[in-house]
Amino acid sequence: MPLYDIRCRHCDGIFERLITLQALHGETACPYCKAxxxxxxxxxxxxxxxxxRHRWQPRNGAEQLAGQGATGPGTHAGAGRSSVLHNCKGHSCSICAT
Incomplete structure (x- = not known):
């Protein structure tokens, strides 16, 4: 006999009941409201x-901060810092190395 989760239509209580396949869509008593x-x-x-099987490890500090597949300034290997959370104009930036 399988165990089913049943919701009472009167009190909205949820209970488990072992029910045979023959009695599956019949009536059963709710243990909460007895209806x-x-x-x-x-x-x-x-x-x-x-x-x-495999646990993701960040390849650099930028992925550690922003998540897997982070791209943009500071993600390449020669970056001065490993941050992708900066707002530069691209001129003499130590992170972008431009």
């Missing part, structure tokens, strides 16, 4: 197991 409600199962997500 008879439809034994229609809720659409809920199943249990998903994730296994991480």
């Amino acid at each position: 008879m409600t439809a034994a229609a199962p809720m659409l809920t997500g199943g249990h998903v197991g994730l296994q991480v």
Whole structure:
């Protein structure tokens, strides 16, 4: 007998109930308000197991600050500082190395 999540149409309480397939869309008693409600199962997500095989590591300080795939000034290898969070005009900037 499968275990289903059921929402009571009277009190909106959610409870679990073991129900046979034959009695699936019949009536069942709500444990909260004791009223008879439809034994229609809720659409809920199943249990998903994730296994991480690779953990992302930043390649430079800019990716560490701004996230994976950060581009722009300060992301190249010869940058004086590793910051992408600056507002320069591109003239004599130590970060852009122009």
